[in-house]
Amino acid sequence: MPTISFLRKDLERFLGRAAAPEQLESWLPLVKGELKDVNAATGEMRIELQDSNRPDLWSVEGIARQIRIKAEGAPRAYPFVQRKTRPARRVVVGNGMDKVRPFVAACAATGMPVTEEDLAHLIQTQEKLADGYGHRRRTVSVGLYRLPRIQFPVTYELVKPTEARFTPLGFSEPMTLKDILAAHPKGIEYGSILAGQPLLPLLRDKAGEVLSLPPIINSADIGQVEPGDSELFVEVTGTDAHMVLLTLNIFAVNFADRGAAVEPVEIQYPYDTPWGTSVATPRDINDAQRVPLKSIEDALGLAMDADMARDALRSYGYDVTTARDALTVRLPCYRHDLMHPVDVAEDVAISRGYDSFTPVMPAHFTVGALSEIERMSDHLRDHMIGQGFQEMCSNILMSREELVERMRLTPADGDRVVEVDNVMSQSFSCLRSWIVPSLLRIEAASPRAFYPHRLFEIGEVERPDAGTVTGSRTRTRLASLIAHPHANFSETHTCLDVLMFYLMRDYALEPVDHNSFMEGRAGTILCNGHPIGLIGELHPAVLENWGISMPVSVFEIEVDSLCGEEGAGSSSTSG
Amino acid sequence: MNSASDSLHPLEITLLAALGQSADAPSSDDELRERSQLAPSQISMALGWLQAKTLIRVHAETVTVWVGLTEVGRGYLVTGSPPEWLVQRCRQGAHEGRPLTVQTLQDADTFPPSDISRAIGLLKQEGAIRLTAGGHVEPTGAASPTAERFAALLNQLRERRRELPSFAPDEQTLLRQYAVKRGSAQKPFRIEERIRREYVLTEDGKAAAQRCRAEAADGRGAVNDVAQLTPAMLKDGSWRGARFRKYTISLRPPRVAPGRRHPYRAFLDLVKHQLVGMGFREMRGPLVETEFWNMDALFMPQFHPARAIHDVYFVKTPTHAARIDEPFLSSVAAAHEHGGDTGSRGWGYRYDAERARRLILRSQGTAVSARTLASKPLVPGKYFSMARCFRYDQVDATHATDFFQVEGIVLGDEIHFRTLLGLLTLFAEEMAQAKERAFLPAYFPFTEPSVELHVRHAQLGWMELGGAGLLRPEVTRPLGVTAPVIAWGLGLDRMAMVALGLHDIRDLFSTDLEKIRALRGRFA
The missing domain is CATH 3.50.40.10 (Phenylalanyl-trna Synthetase, Chain B, domain 3)
Structure with missing residues (x-):
């Protein structure tokens, strides 16, 4: 969107009239212009033009022309x-x-x-x-x-x-x-x-x-x-x-x-x-087009006769002739943005002024609802908050160093992440593939926040998946983190256990060798035999990589796995 | 009957008694320590409470400078100061016919070599020693005034520290010269500033102290009060005879960190429930998108400046999606090239199907709406998404690397420009509680007519709340929708920030736990 600058007197020269500030403000909607600033001393003003299909407005002559036509009721000939x-x-x-x-x-x-x-x-x-x-x-x-x-x-x-x-x-x-x-x-x-x-x-x-x-x-x-x-x-x-x-x-x-x-x-x-x-x-480049009056009426929700529409369009620069139920319109030579009758309808609306239209409330009955994944996420949030966890909200773009290297991920652990090609900053060069690194970033930044730390976040991650059309899949995950001088596996396990009890899900933990966790203190969380997440005490080397000097235990589960088909068929009799 | 000690902590009673001993005369904190036998931390705590209750007040505050011995100084009491030790060793050596060298003195290891060097320099200057040709250090027989003054000072400070002004000016100079100020320098003296406060009882305080004394005398004192009711007391009934200490309930309780929603999420929860309340159904979509769904399906031509307003992140691998589903690829391509069956003349360029498959990070939430349009949406229907979007922008106070966009669509035969304005009026009233609003013509590549909604917000004044419009037929028809459709998007982050008292968008995604714990918002 271009921004152009000119002096008030330039505008007034082409308008042929004075342009007081309040008047200018009422004119700017005609050109989809936003006044960015005015220098009171010099009279210089900067206006941003929104419409990238109207390059004729990207000059003081063009802005003045559109306003002048409105004031004069019809365009001048070229x-x-x-x-x-x-x-x-x-x-x-x-x-x-x-x-x-x-x-x-x-x-x-x-x-x-x-x-x-x-x-x-x-x-x-x-x-x-x-x-x-x-x-x-x-x-x-x-x-x-x-x-x-x-x-x-x-x-x-x-x-x-x-x-x-x-x-x-x-x-x-x-x-x-x-x-x-x-x-x-x-x-x-x-x-x-x-x-x-x-x-x-x-x-x-x-x-x-x-x-x-x-x-x-x-x-x-x-x-x-x-x-x-x-x-x-x-x-x-x-x-x-x-x-x-x-x-x-x-x-x-x-x-x-x-x-x-x-x-x-x-x-x-x-x-x-x-x-x-x-x-x-130069030469004319626009053909005359027939536009049914009804198409304008339908788009605007306003009954109008052909003369009304004609006057609105003429005073916006069009060449118009009317028939009983249609208009024949032709754009001026400096415009070429009429692609569809809806474009004519908008010009009618702008010429008449948006404020001249009485709003009508949409009346059709529709049923509102959250998605299943959002309902499940909210359910999980309630349980985590009830267990004393502070919810967090992190950026999704992170660095490979945070997601993979500090976590000591090996190919066996799944060290692929979706990376950005046109990197602006290494800190924001990858989509997070899991949420534990987001929580560790907070833990690393908050050693002075009083302990214990009990954090959780539910959010989106992007998991590489060669079997999909785009090579990756957006998933929603829940991660929790506990940090204090005695944080251990058992405390986190209790939280997971309570959560699964109220979700009415049977689950089992299977020992796993995962480079982010201490050996013998990590497990895959299985639900109906399917892995849905990880739990464990983080490896001291991981904590050292993050500069964290507090024991940390975490779990992370995929919320999608708890929804719909994937989540169905689990036990409702646990406990 | 109310007793004076009921509302007083035992520490407070002890301190009142200590203050009462000196009647109207002020008592210093040192004196109170001696009299009460309490630990300094207990005293400062109880003094704070009593001041808060205006039972005592500070009578005077004086700053005094004290000097005492460090560990090094205590060592000097045994060895003597370096000059004193050095003179003695030299005399002893001379006496035994074994003149000492600088090296042997330093090797003695009694003092750090730098102290020895300094002492040699000083003694030479004072004429107490001289250095001879062979590098020997010999006593001259003259006395060293410094060594003597050192000995005297060490002796005076042997038992207790003293106020610095009690020493003669030249002594003070020496003390300052050899004093630790901060850190762990090897110096014999330590100079400290102490703020000495004197307290007196207020009239209320005197009365309270008086009552405490009386109560202590007849056995009703707080000393016998029970602090905690126990299960055992309930079992054996002994609670009946017990007196329970009354608490000072005006004190702040200990801090805990509760489980709680993230304040920004709480704001977004409110928005989402408002939208559901208005009949909107939530949609979701992928973070990694194709240019097709992010732009092409929204009638943004592949080589047009309208595309430049979306500076996007491209995915490294794979660079392209395996395919774009038909019939959408063909119908969208036709709309771009010549309008297809949309009634449009199209953009009139050759559509690049390869570019359509290019993978990017979703740059606008409208991509989610585009996918919904292509999935046989309900008509009439209302949809919204809170989509995480990514822009190739420098991160600063108003640009986050990724952020939530709240957007959606409304489909139905009743949809036209005026129902669009009606919906925006509803948003202004419900989302921003704004009575005043303005509709301004706007430009979006995928809507016509297009509107910007501006509202007068209670704190922010006039602000842009959102953009909306009627989707162009070039967008809806190729995706199989014939009903008119409103597309809308709301910019709510500024409202969230003002509700949370933030000025930097990055703080919505802060990594500072203390900050998040402290964030409160006036909403919900």
């Missing part, structure tokens, strides 16, 4: 998107471009001497669109140039990396394309987009002067726009035809709103595009 005469300026696309970076769109903006502020906004919009919407320039990138320096037609074609040379922005000497990719900061940052391409895309004018190496860097000459320039050229290149054209359309309407005359450019392709081989840009 006539340059309708082709009337053939543009004088052309960009000619070379062969093979369809394999590298197929699409380009461009226009000229004249008659507007750019100020320093204009330039700052243009660059902010360029960055937000290329970075956010254009996936860090991979799908879409934008270049701005000084129009008078360009001799048309411009060519957009592939060249050998060692053949062409130009002076990139920020440098003073001509470099080959290969050197730019290897040495220029932008080449290093964005070079991966062109990795593996034997030939690179290059924009040059009729005289062979380089405009840029898209999507990497402009030339330091033609591509260096400065305050005072009043004739600009803007081009967008990329891999998605609609996104490229939409981005240019956004720039074109932003230029127009700034007072420039937008002059279309014709793009000539040697291959086909959604709009043919000869495309004048």
Whole structure:
């Protein structure tokens, strides 16, 4: 979600009216904007835009436009998107471009001497669109140039990396394309987009002067726009035809709103595009769509006549004509986010204002219930608390050191854990496979908490299991820990015994060699002959690994094993 | 009849008596110790109780500095101080015609070598010894003032410690120079500060002491009171003749650590019971998810910036699930590519079925709802989950490595935008006890229309309580659901934190047992 910043007076310039803070607050829902902060001294405000499908709103012009349409009741026209005469300026696309970076769109903006502020906004919009919407320039990138320096037609074609040379922005000497990719900061940052391409895309004018190496860097000459320039050229290149054209359309309407005359450019392709081989840009990209009135009514839960819906949509920028039970709608050229009639319904709701809708309580009767595993977990929690245990709540991400190494687990004990590939911190690199390490982490951190310590936690763990579709299984487990100077097997065994008595489960302990526990003081807990957990006194070496200087006994059982089919068939006569 | 000693502990009675001996004159703690014969810990305990009951008060508090002998100092009483010992040994050696070297003196092992060196330096300076060419130490015959002063001081402190100001200034300097301050340095003297308090009886205290004396005289004193009723007394009936000491019930009891729910879990229990009360059924899902269920099924395109808001953890091995169940893989792929039969134009890109199988740690609870939608949910139906989610974020006061998301869905023919607002109103009132709320347009890739619910919370002011919307047909249809569906999620951690008085989200998962034992919350 992009955050953009501008001055209050910028907003007011494009709104054509004052923007008092409380008024701004009432307008921001129209653009799904959240005011992050306002600098009272400078009037600078930062607004976060939520809708990633509305890149037209990622500029002060766009925000003002949406608000202005609401205030004026209908959108202004941008006539340059309708082709009337053939543009004088052309960009000619070379062969093979369809394999590298197929699409380009461009226009000229004249008659507007750019100020320093204009330039700052243009660059902010360029960055937000290329970075956010254009996936860090991979799908879409934008270049701005000084129009008078360009001799048309411009060519957009592939060249050998060692053949062409130009002076990139920020440098003073001509470099080959290969050197730019290897040495220029932008080449290093964005070079991966062109990795593996034997030939690179290059924009040059009729005289062979380089405009840029898209999507990497402009030339330091033609591509260096400065305050005072009043004739600009803007081009967008990329891999998605609609996104490229939409981005240019956004720039074109932003230029127009700034007072420039937008002059279309014709793009000539040697291959086909959604709009043919000869495309004048900017241009409309949206078709008119028929939307049944009922689909809007059903979605909003509100009966409305076609005129109501039409007014709401017009004052949100749509081009609308009405029939008796349907609307024919068309988005403005700077939007391309109408995928389904529900999108129209939302725009009706936003345009009318969410507060204008009266909430209705859902009335259908439904039965609430906890899952069986949650009911069993709550049951176990009650029993553990009754036995004097403090419940704990730990993070599930831990380290392999905690889960395996400190516990002295060997392959025989089951030392596999689900690990994260893109590790941010070793401390959070594995999903816990059991809960005893979580409780030991607490014990290790709490030697000054007065004793005895009786802790338990019921929570999820991830158990590697090659037999499943995902290679692991999420299980819910209960672990308990007792620590004090005389903590031993017997005390923990008593707790387990009491628990199993009230669960009405027969169980048996079978001695087990497990590296986390002292030899001869550990057992597998069997329920109906199936292992459901472990009990024992922790090995002094484990305690030493954790820096714990208190004897500790634990048990851990799988809650899933006590539920449903797995838990059924056990004795109800014990005791 | 009430006796004065009824409410007094035997220790208190003993101390009152000790204080009473000096009538109106204040008594120091030392004096009280002598008179009462109680241990210092007992005295300080009883003094605290009596002060709490305003039977006594502190009359004066003086800080005194005392000097006494350490173990090393007691040793000097036998050997003499190093300078004294050294002078004597030298004289003895000279007398026997065996002049001593520095080495032999150090090897004598009576004092640490550093003490010997220091003493040699001092005595040389005072002219009591001299070092000759052969490394011999010879007495000059002159006396060492320091050795003599040392001997005198040791002697004065032989029996008991004394107040430092009782010594002459040059003596004080020497004492300080050779005194232990802290730790285990090998020094003969120890200087300590002591706070000496003097206590007097208050008027109530005098009356209580008076009554205690009277009661002690006629045999009604607390000395004969029984502390504990025993089974034997009940059996033989001897309780009838016994007098039971009355307790000071205003004192704090001993501490125990009870068994208890984790306070954050207790908060989540409340939430879960509220949801069940509103007719929601709990759902659960796996921690390790596929990108398919976490994102694709929610109509988040595989290569769109909407996906960037979910920075996720990827699983190392296996990297991919074995399969995604049909018909969901195909129907979701169609929705992404061209809309399939959802009435949508789709995202218009080539769907990557391989990427769909990529395993990740669940990044949003809505994945659980997606799975529920694909499992023939009840219509009408309400579902919720409290799903542990993982985000690839730096851990700080507002970001935990993994956290609970409370989210769910509501299905039914009655579902539309206004019932969505109705449900959110219910949440605002039930979950946040908020009378004021606001609905703001929002963006989620899987809902349209989308809403943010803001409420005015009693402590936090205006806050975002949750996000919701109507699931897009591109989400529901491919999973086999034709009814309209609300998807909702609540952000309750801030409310939990304010209820528990916490400011750092990490404290909800604290590993500090004392902290957890002390955490209390105003909820439930």
